[in-house]
Amino acid sequence: MKKKLKELTDEELIKEFQENNTIEAYEILVNRFKDPLTNYVYRFLGEKDISTDIVQDTMIKFYLHKDSYKSFAKFSTWIYTIAGNLARNELKRRKRRVILSLNSNDDDTEKRNFQIEDKAFVSPDRYTDGEIKSKIIEKALQKLKPVYREVVILRDVQELSYEEIAKITNLSIGTVKSRINRGRKHLQKLLKNIYSG
Amino acid sequence: MSKNRYNFNENEFEQIKKLLKELPKEKAADNFEYNLMVKINNGNFEKVRSGKDSFPLWKIFVPAAGIVTAVLLFFFLFNVTEENSENPFHIPPKLRTEISGNLTVPLEATKKVFGLNKITNQDVVIIESPKIDKKKAALPNTKIQKRHSRHQGMAALPFKLTNSTNLDVAVNSKKSMSRNNINKRATLAGMGNTSNSRFYGFYIGEEIDRKDVEAMKARIDSIKRIISLHKK
Numbered sequence: 001m002k003k004k005l006k007e008l009t010d011e012e013l014i015k016e017f018q019e020n021n022t023i024e025a026y027e028i029l030v031n032r033f034k035d036p037l038t039n040y041v042y043r044f045l046g047e048k049d050i051s052t053d054i055v056q057d058t059m060i061k062f063y064l065h066k067d068s069y070k071s072f073a074k075f076s077t078w079i080y081t082i083a084g085n086l087a088r089n090e091l092k093r094r095k096r097r098v099i100l101s102l103n104s105n106d107d108d109t110e111k112r113n114f115q116i117e118d119k120a121f122v123s124p125d126r127y128t129d130g131e132i133k134s135k136i137i138e139k140a141l142q143k144l145k146p147v148y149r150e151v152v153i154l155r156d157v158q159e160l161s162y163e164e165i166a167k168i169t170n171l172s173i174g175t176v177k178s179r180i181n182r183g184r185k186h187l188q189k190l191l192k193n194i195y196s197g
Numbered sequence: 198m199s200k201n202r203y204n205f206n207e208n209e210f211e212q213i214k215k216l217l218k219e220l221p222k223e224k225a226a227d228n229f230e231y232n233l234m235v236k237i238n239n240g241n242f243e244k245v246r247s248g249k250d251s252f253p254l255w256k257i258f259v260p261a262a263g264i265v266t267a268v269l270l271f272f273f274l275f276n277v278t279e280e281n282s283e284n285p286f287h288i289p290p291k292l293r294t295e296i297s298g299n300l301t302v303p304l305e306a307t308k309k310v311f312g313l314n315k316i317t318n319q320d321v322v323i324i325e326s327p328k329i330d331k332k333k334a335a336l337p338n339t340k341i342q343k344r345h346s347r348h349q350g351m352a353a354l355p356f357k358l359t360n361s362t363n364l365d366v367a368v369n370s371k372k373s374m375s376r377n378n379i380n381k382r383a384t385l386a387g388m389g390n391t392s393n394s395r396f397y398g399f400y401i402g403e404e405i406d407r408k409d410v411e412a413m414k415a416r417i418d419s420i421k422r423i424i425s426l427h428k429k
Contacts, residue, residue, distance in 0.1 A: 030233065034225040042223040052226055059233050134220050156217035184210040191216065 010075035018066050026066075029075070030059050036158060037083045043153045044087050046142045054090060058083040073167070080160075080168045084150065091146055133194060140190040148183030155180050 005013065005024055010032065017025040037058060041051035061082050069078050141149055154165045165180075166173045226232075 027230065030230060034229050035222065038225040039223040055225060056233055056236065060236060063237055137216055137220055156214050157220060184213050187213050188210065194216065
């Protein structure tokens with residue numbers, strides 16, 4: 001039975017979970033989406049612990065509101081939408097916290113700027129190191145505006161189609177494409193130094 | 198071939214796309230599923246992340262609601278509005294029939310109606326007012342008016358309504374009024390604190406009698422003389 005369930009598509013699994021409340025179907029879906037969602041939320045927020053919490057909350061929401069999923073939509077789109085909304089809420093809350101906090105992380109921000117823009121601080125030969133390279137890309141991603149960052153991650157990191165991104169973000173395909181274009185341009189400026197390596 | 202409306206060129210960002218693809222894929226923690234199932238089994242999902250630290254909008258109105266409640270309490274407890282005092286604009290107007298039971302009619306009209314040619318200007322003719330059906334004339338507040346109408350009607354006229362009065366006699370008799378009467382009329386009615394006294398309004402000042410003035414002068418002169426004699 002369990003082997004059979006594993007062979008089912010996402011949409012078939014959610015249907016099984018909706019109709020028969022089969023917990024195995026739910027577990028399989030969680031197993032399938034926990035990593036891509038963690039990667040997406042982590043790239044969007046830049047913090048591991050918070051992104052894990054958000055993905056857990058996404059799965060709980062999925063468990064509690066399974067009936068709100070309609071069969072005409074793709075399951076991946078639906079679950080990405082939930083995760084994206086929660087991640088956006090987290091960003092808003094973080095903004096509020098920064099405004100209210102007297103001790104904002106000014107030092108941390110300075111370091112970030114320094115690492116990306118000051119070539120002298122991180123020597124060019126070290127760019128060959130993949131780990132540092134990915135760190136720099138991560139930081140550059142965090143410097144993008146959230147509206148651009150979200151679509152760039154969905155397209156270039158998660159490799160979703162424009163249609164799927166448009167559904168997840170509730171935007172038109174044209175807006176999605178234009179935002180992706182702007183986001184990439186901005187990234188290109190920020191990562192100029194890496195191309196030489 | 199579709200138009201490129203957004204000035205969008207995929208090849209332009211090949212390097213960026215490659216860099217982003219190369220980023221290591223972040224994976225969920227090993228105990229992710231275990232933690233999730235524990236949360237679900239314990240029902241420990243009341244605090245779903247979207248609800249955390251959120252500031253409910255209704256809290257904005259708490260101070261305003263407090264102020265409104267305080268103001269209302271102040272009005273109710275201390276009764277700032279003077280409900281006991283009589284508002285003159287709320288008193289229903291008096292019915293004319295209740296102010297004066299009788300009507301005075303001009304002389305010529307009386308002569309025409311009653312054919313009384315003997316009536317002179319000095320006579321006062323009293324005609325009873327036509328009786329009005331109380332049910333028809335009744336207004337919601339007639340009961341209240343009945344209590345006061347008798348006194349107020351009397352106060353409106355300087356002489357009794359039930360008796361006929363010769364005005365010439367009444368005017369001439371003024372001069373022969375005794376001093377006590379003068380003093381009485383000079384006193385403001387309703388000045389005392391007695392519950393029976395009523396204020397009927399101000400009267401026109403009386404002419405002073407010459408005899409009284411001369412008598413007063415004589416008295417003052419005699420007193421002055423006595424004082425001057427004592428001083429000597």
